[in-house]
Amino acid sequence: MKAILTFHSIDDRGSVLSFPPATFARMIAEILDGDVTICSLDQLLSPNIDNALAITFDDGMRSVYNNALPVLRDAKVPSHLYLTTGYVAGKNNWPTQPAGAPAFEMMNWQEIEACAEAGMQIENHTVSHPDLCRLTQEQIEEECETADLSIEKQFGRRPRHFAYPYGNYDARVAGIVGEKYQTCVTTVLLPLGRKLRAAELPRLDSYYLQNRRDYRHFFSPTASSYLRLRHWLRVFRSRL
Template sequence: MSNTPIVDILMYHSISQGSGPTTIPPNVFAEQMDAIAEAGLPVITLDDLVEARNMGKPLPDRSIILTFDDAFLDFAEEAYPVLQGHGFPAIVYLPSDYVGREELWIGSGAKPRKLMDWPKIKELAAEGIQFGSHAVTHSDLTMVTDDTLGIELNVSKAEIEDELGRPVDHFAPPYGLLNSHVTNLASSIYKTCVGTRLAQAGPVDNLHELPRIEMHYFRDITRWKAHLAGRGGAYLARRKALRWVRERLPWM
């Protein structure tokens, strides 16, 4: 155990065939999970992280948290059996207005992916999968009015809690887009908020601005194993630098 634990919060969307950044092929996902098991790194929950911060619960020197945005049906079909086989916990963030429907936010020309319906979500919740809020309408929350922001954050939480009969304490903003206004309101409603800032989470990271590691950067299983072994710092730094440049030079 350590006073300065490092947590890799992994970010997934769809576990299906495809090459886009929000898609990981099922065989690659299975290899990534196998590698975590082989490395012996514990997979913990966001609740464990909250307890460590607020109640002094010790954490391992290094651990993993598994997060899935959008609640696609392929989570149940492809991801969950692999997680179940390893006994790994996970959290799925769902946009409550799209439960049982197809996404509308995918890029032009791509086939929309279907989200899980409430019966499937309830079945997985009963098996131990945790569900968090991904707002109501999967909108860019940095661009909405104050009233709409309150609805997106509060109504999604209430709808999921009503359906599942358990607290919803964790939030992920659609597209990972945050500003101080969204963060401040989310922090009054949820215990954690995860974004898309590319980094490992350390003890000084704000629980409502937690970074994640997007797993499409680690489709190469050799590179993923090196990261798990503590030899991936240079690669992660390079990816962060490239992202910084692309965000400021969008024509690249």
């Protein structure tokens, strides 16, 4: 099985966006002790690799720098940071943030640079974290291009990968954004299948992997069936 894991904040606050630092460190160590490869997205998409996963972080919370970076750097593990460029050195108070959402401090450029130097690839998560389905094509392209230019100015490379804010997209959005990047990732709770749509890659939210039992048996014969069940339960609840 191959999969993409997604994290937001690595902290002990217990919010829906939080993942405990001690659990994160233990998870990485136990994955590496097994027969699973942690690799980049580019490597993960190769047909020559199996039993592998890629690690991604959304938004750019400072807790990733404080609590995830030391673990990944010491383990020499690659990862990807989908950066919301308009809120660097600020807080995650973008206009579309739902009421009651937990507030987090965001990394500054110096901290993001330290992440990049340690092997974290900086990717595009737009400028202002909008619901792209509500934007015109021109607005979508501006969100992508402005964020690309900010990242290119800092690191000398344009992002190759993109994450839809809130995981929200439709066929129109995927058609616009998908032409700009090698991959676009969603919040669909599934492992990677054999037939991949590069503009609609699923990811496994770490919220569902905080139990040691879940990630220890991540690549067991029953893991894929379990994840698909969780996916459809999630879809069902969203329609209630």
